[in-house]
Amino acid sequence: MLSEGAVKEINELTGKYANSRSVVMPALYVVQREYGYITEEGMREVANILGLRPIQVFEIATFYTMYNKKPVGKYHIQVCTNISCSLLGAEYIVDVLSKKLGIKVKETTPDKKFTLSAVECLGSCGTAPMMQINDNYYEDLTEEKIEEILKSFR
Ligand code: FES
Numbered sequence: 469m470l471s472e473g474a475v476k477e478i479n480e481l482t483g484k485y486a487n488s489r490s491v492v493m494p495a496l497y498v499v500q501r502e503y504g505y506i507t508e509e510g511m512r513e514v515a516n517i518l519g520l521r522p523i524q525v526f527e528i529a530t531f532y533t534m535y536n537k538k539p540v541g542k543y544h545i546q547v548c549t550n551i552s553c554s555l556l557g558a559e560y561i562v563d564v565l566s567k568k569l570g571i572k573v574k575e576t577t578p579d580k581k582f583t584l585s586a587v588e589c590l591g592s593c594g595t596a597p598m599m600q601i602n603d604n605y606y607e608d609l610t611e612e613k614i615e616e617i618l619k620s621f622r
Pocket residue numbers: 548549550551552553554588589590591592593594596598
């Protein structure tokens with residue numbers, strides 16, 4: 469069950485948008501922060517708070533990749549593999565991360581610290597190749613930069 473604070477936050481969001489359907493996306497971020505991923509219960513709670521049918525929340529949560537549908541590690545590494553990043557070595561970046569972490573894409577390390585994902589464009593094409601770890605961007609990636617970044621999280 470969502471905390472009182474989360475419910476309050478979602479209710480406050482309704483005052484900032486034209487209609488309830490527009491609140492679904494930011495409300496899902498609240499759910500993700502609260503539970504660590506988007507649970508079915510969380511989607512139903514959002515629908516209930518916003519006065520929507522559950523399908524109106526499910527369809528949005530399942531369409532967008534930024535909503536995690538299953539638990540992720542403490543640090544969720546999302547490597548952009550869209551065109552600009554791909555042209556500048558995104559697949560190599562994924563390989564480097566995969567080898568250093570000992571996991572494949574869509575997997576989490578046994579200690580639940582890192583999850584590795586390949587995602588669509590994150591809107592930072594000018595600094596490709598890039599990745600997002602939790603809420604932060606890491607850009608112009610090289611193998612050396614990745615080593616330093618991972619060290620800072622260990
Ligand atoms: S293609 Fe990678 S950020 Fe846009």
